[in-house]
Amino acid sequence: MKKDPVLKIILKTLDDKKAEAVEILDVRNLTPLCETYVIATADNIRKLNAIKENIVEEIEKSGESIHHVEGREDSGWVLIDAFHIVVHLFSPEQRERIDLDGLIKKALR
Numbered sequence: 001m002k003k004d005p006v007l008k009i010i011l012k013t014l015d016d017k018k019a020e021a022v023e024i025l026d027v028r029n030l031t032p033l034c035e036t037y038v039i040a041t042a043d044n045i046r047k048l049n050a051i052k053e054n055i056v057e058e059i060e061k062s063g064e065s066i067h068h069v070e071g072r073e074d075s076g077w078v079l080i081d082a083f084h085i086v087v088h089l090f091s092p093e094q095r096e097r098i099d100l101d102g103l104i105k106k107a108l109r
Contacts, residue, residue: 006082007036009058014040017051021095025104035084037104041095048089049073055080055087 007024014022019040028035042048052073056066059082067081076091077098088100095101 006064006085009062010038010055013054013058019051023101030107034086038087039101041090041092045073051089052078
């Protein structure tokens with residue numbers, strides 16, 4: 001999974017932009033829509049937006065495509081659909097409230 005070039009771009013961008021609590025979840029057994037969920041937290045709205053913009057920019061710069069982006073930064077949850085990888089960026093409050101990590105991990109058991 002980590003050899004995927006799009007995943008490498010996403011993880012490097014998350015690291016460069018100081019995203020927190022990054023989780024990589026293999027969801028191939030849960031959904032036919034994608035292979036991997038990457039979940040991360042940005043501690044403020046500006047950082048969330050910067051991470052989103054940089055991920056999209058870096059993926060497109062590499063010659064890969066983004067299917068679409070959903071959500072608004074001020075909602076505390078943004079989704080980046082890169083076809084086989086879906087990135088969920090959360091504010092700390094929304095990540096705790098929604099607990100997507102917990103839901104996915106429970107479903108994978």
